Amino acid sequence: MSETHAETVTFVRDTMLPPVLPPVGERGAVKWLRENLFSTPLNIALTVAGLGAIWWLVTASLPWWLNSVWNASSLGECRQIVAANAGEGATGACWAMIRERWHQFLFGFYPPAQWWRPVLSFGLLFAALAPVLFAGQKRNLSIILGVVAAYLLVTLYLASAPGLPFVLALVLIGGLLALAQMMPGRLLWFTLIYPALCFWLLWGGSIWSPIVAMAGFGVLYAVFRLASPLIGLAPAAGAGIVAAVLWWLYAEAPVVSALHGAFPIFLQSINSDQFGGFLLAIVIGVTGITFSLPIGILLALGRQSDMLIVKSLSVGFIEFIRGVPLITLLFTASLLLQYFLPPGTNFDIILRVIILVTFFAAAYLAEVIRGGLAALPRGQYEAADALGLDYWRAQRLIILPQALKVSIPAIVSTFIGLFKDTTLVAFVGLMDPLKGVTQIVRADIAWKGIYWEPYIFVGVIFFLICFSMSRYSMYLERKLKTDHR
Amino acid sequence: MAMATDVPKEGFRLSMLIYDTRYRSYTIQLVVLVLFAMAVAWLLNNTVHNLALRGKEFNYGFLWQRAGYDIGQHLIPYTNDDNHFRALLVGLLNTAVVAFFGCIFATILGVVVGVLRLSRNWLVSRLMTVYVETFRNVPLLLWILLSYVILSEVTPLPKDFKVTDEMIAAGEAPKASMMLFDSIAVTNRGTNIPAPLFERGLGTLDLGFMSLNLTFWAIAALIAASIWVNHRIVASARATQESTGVRPVTWWKSLLVLFAPVIALLVALGFHLEIPALKGFNFQGGILVAHSFTALLIALTLYTAAFIAEIVRAGIMAISRGQSEAAFALGLRPNRTMSLIILPQALRVIIPPLISQYLNLTKNTSLGIAVSYLDLRGTLGGITLNQTGRELECMLLMMLIYLTISLTISTLMNMYNRSVQLKVR
Incomplete structure (x- = not known):
């Protein structure tokens, strides 16, 4: 082939040209800018307006953020510090208020000596939510429980929780972690008892009132299981509800006081x-x-x-x-x-x-x-x-x-x-x-x-x-x- | 072929009420009805008993007693000598005016933001995302309180607007100046805006139980009539276009019909603006808009607009790309494709959720209580309730009014929705 061409055509390219980069306007940042920010007159106007808005926001608020004061006992003191540091007329945030x-x-x-209780409930909330949010995902569950354990360790220490609850909380979270490794499905049981636990932690009082109240659900279930072979599902459910309501109305108060008399475990109300x-x-x-x-x-x-x-x-x-x-x-x-x-x-x-x-x-x-x-x-x-x-x-x-x-x-x-x-x-x-x-x-x-x-x-x-x-x-x-x- | 034998007729047994699906629903409904009736009877009995215990009786006579409190912002004439019912009306109108302007501004802002969020402009769409996420994820109450505090603590004092002879001599500018051709002044006491006044107003018509401002209603009627005539012009132009294929030029007719009569009437009535001016220690003339109103309006607008923007964006994105491609294939330009x-x-996708946003905005006006805006909740459910001590009557009446407003808005908007909905056979 090339021989025939050699007679008719003066030049034949036999090697490929190296690829040339696209024109400057069609590649890299310039292309991106042209396509995303400056494609039409309207877009140019919008971009300028957007940049203007950002510029205005930054110039208006940046000094305020940079001149933040963290240590002061009043707003007046904050302003004095800002004026001393950044000159008269400067503005500055006074985060000292948040600090105080x-x-x-x-x-x-909430009484400061009891802050560990809401802190503990908040941590356990995530332990209770995790099995619902990430059902059966062992890895996510373990990560969340680990984070909760670390959180509790730090915050309970900072809130100076008394020794016994501190240890009990860590044992509990350790147990949950072990459970997550072996039977992640069973973690849902903790989710079920969490409301009662949280109520007791936050409002305090005798531990027996939430336990006895939860027992009402146990009564409901027991009556339902016992009665359903005898009278059918729907009537059994009705009987269970009636029994539980009776339990809450009449049995709860005496049982709580009896148990509390026998084993007084309580938190400050x-x-x-x-x-x-x-x-x-x-x-x-x-x-x-x-x-x-x-x-x-x-x-x-x-x-x-x-x-x-x-x-x-x-x-x-x-x-x-x-x-x-x-x-x-x-x-x-x-x-x-x-x-x-x-x-x-x-x-x-x-x-x-x-x-x-x-x-x-x-x-x-x-x-x-x-x-x-x-x-x-x-x-x-x-x-x-x-x-x-x-x-x-x-x-x-x-x-x-x-x-x-x-x-x-x-x-x-x-x-x-x-x-x-x-x-x-x-x-x-x-x-x-x-x-x-x-x-x-x-x-x-x-x-x-x-x-x-x-x-x-x-x-x-x-x-x-x-x-x-x-x-x-x-x-x-x-x-x-x-x-x- | 085997003959199908009839199902043997069974006698009705009591257990069929539970186990037979034909009868079970009656049993359930009967039980529900009985329980419901018992609950209502229990509540009513308790209420009657409690009222008797407190020596109160259930009646609305207190509405006709003298109210005795002032309301700063009143759209209809009101003094503290008027009765509680009048105060209720003033509050209701205050609720309505915030809701009305809030809906309009929120729609405008929301549509703009929603469209810009879909824009190909990277910077603008990011900025709009930040706006939407910020406002959607922070409670409305914060925006109301923040706007109010900023308006009343950052804005200048009326005396800052003062220009003394010495300042002119020294060539100094005053600390604060009015906006928009010296017509609006924002001070820490409120916003002063120009007031529309009429030299030859039509006066008021006293109907005994209420008086009508004839000037206002004449203008409103004229505007409504102009809009209706314009509607007819456009409709006839469309009819001509559909029968002949040529659309007659209508824009100048529309402009003439929409604006000429109103301008003529305004001139005839001697319309002019009274511009607020600094006299002594405060601004005189014009209308003083309280910061509670402005703050509530700003917060409601910004907050609801973020939700409307998401609705608009979702609505536009719900239209499949094939639609716009088909339009381009027909040779339509991008603008016409859009419209x-x-x-x-x-x-069609946007309107139903938009309705519920309007309803939410209307209900959220009740948060005006945070900045002491005297809306329906502030008058009837606030001061009237505290003065007369009639919690039950006031709360029930207030709920009824809110319920009526909500149901009316949703009925109207649903009617509109039905008119634009896709007609499926």
Whole structure:
């Protein structure tokens, strides 16, 4: 071939040219800038505006951050230090306030000698949550429990916990770690007893009252198991509930006092009005989240039900709760409950608020879950019926797993909303971190006139909690994704 | 062929009420109904008993008693000699005005942010993400308190606006100056904005139980009429376009119909703005907007806009790429693709959650209590409740009003939603 060409063509390239780099405008940072920041006149304008906004923010706030003061006893002293360091007229953050008052933001007026109790409950909360969040994943479970152990070691030491609980807590977490290695499924039992443990740790009192109260569930189960072969499932469940209610109403008090007389194990009692700050927000938030999900599922099923009365009651409840602001419900808890309950009943304000917040979140969750239920193709229900599953089995095995999976993002945003709404308890006289504690701090003559620092501090903590919740929901969504889109 | 034998007729047995699915639902409903009726009866009985114990009776007569407290911001005439019912109305209007402006501003901001978050501009989309995540993950109460504190503690005192002769001689500027052509002054006491005044107003019409501001209603009626006429013009233009294929030019007609009558009426009524001016120690003239209102409005707008932005973004992303590709294949330009293909479809996804955001915003106005904004909760559920001591009546009435507002908004918006929804046969 080349010979024939050699006669007709003067030059034939027989080696490849080395590849040439793309033009400067089409590669590297320049290309990226052109495509992402300066592709059209509008984009150029937007970029300039964005840079301007960042520049403005940075110049306005950077000196304030850089001139932060950590050691001072009042706002005036802070300002003097800033003026001395950075010159007259300079601005600076006064984090000394946080340094002096952090404990009120975290614990409210919880007695300092007992701080180890909320600290311990908070650590164990994650130990209790882990088996639910990362079911059966031995590695994640161990990591979380390890972190909890390290956290407890440090914080219990800092909170100067007495020796015995310190050792018991570490033994407990060690036991859980061992359990996670051998039988990770069994960790759920700790999740089940955690509410009682947490209640006892936080409010104190005799250890026997939470134990005896939990025993009510044992009574329920025992009666149910004994009676179900005799009278059938549904009547047995009814009998169990009746027995448990009787246990709580009549047997609990004498049994507790008898046990307490025999083995007095108790912690110092803490009143509800000593709770405050993030301790209060987390107690209300976590309890509300835990109880609103099952109630919300039941309400959603009720709203989808064929039974007219059940359906209209569910619809009425959901629409009523969703139609009024949470504040009015909280005021109902603090003002009206005394009218609706028998004369002389007076139960704890935190408990009342928790109940109302739970109902509030449950109504929103019910609508979210109803959306998930409606999104399922009709065929799923029909297939479940065709397999001969009864209503509850069909819901538990076929419908709910799919419906809940679809609605995870919306469920988690409802949870985030609930947690943010815990700040509203300030309006019924509880000391939430945002309004309650900040108001106390700002009312102090030493810190009068401080505003950015407490709000930034509280806002950042709320942001971290809520943001990690939404990230977890994204993780869960990815993990549960089974379709191939 | 074997004949199918009839199912033997069984007599009705009592156990079928539990075990037969045909009857079980009746049993369950009966039990639920009885339990519900018992619970209601128990609550009512307790309430009656408790009321009797406290020597109170359930009636709303207190609404017609003298209220005796002042409300700073009142859209209808109100003095402390008016009755509690009037105070309730003032509070209700204050709730409505925050909710109304909040919805409008939040929608505008939310749509802009939502679209910018999808922009190909890397920097802007990141900035918008930061905005959305920050506002969504921090309680609304914080934004309300923070805006209020900043407005009332950072803004200048009225005396800082003062320009004395010595300052002019020395060529100094005052410490603070008014905004927007010297028409708006933000001080630590509130925001002073120009007030619309009429030289030849139409006066008020006294209907006995309430008085109507005729000037306001005349302008409102005229605007409504103009919008309706403009709607007819556009509709007839569309009809012409569909029958002949040529769309008549309408923009100048629309402009004329929308603006000329209103401007003519304003001129006829002698409309002018009264600009606030510093007299003595404070600003005189114009309208003083309290910081509680401004802070609540700013916080509600910024907070709800973050949620609306996410809704808008999700709505646009829900439209499959094939739609815009098909539009491009038809030769439509990007702008027209957006307005003719993407947006009409995205709206269907956007509107239902948008409705619930509007409802949330309306309910969240009740957080105005944190900055002492006298809305419905502040008047009826706050001062009136404390003065008269009628918790039960006030709370029930307030819940009823909020419930009515919510149900009305959601019904209206659902009607609108149904009109834009995809028509499936």
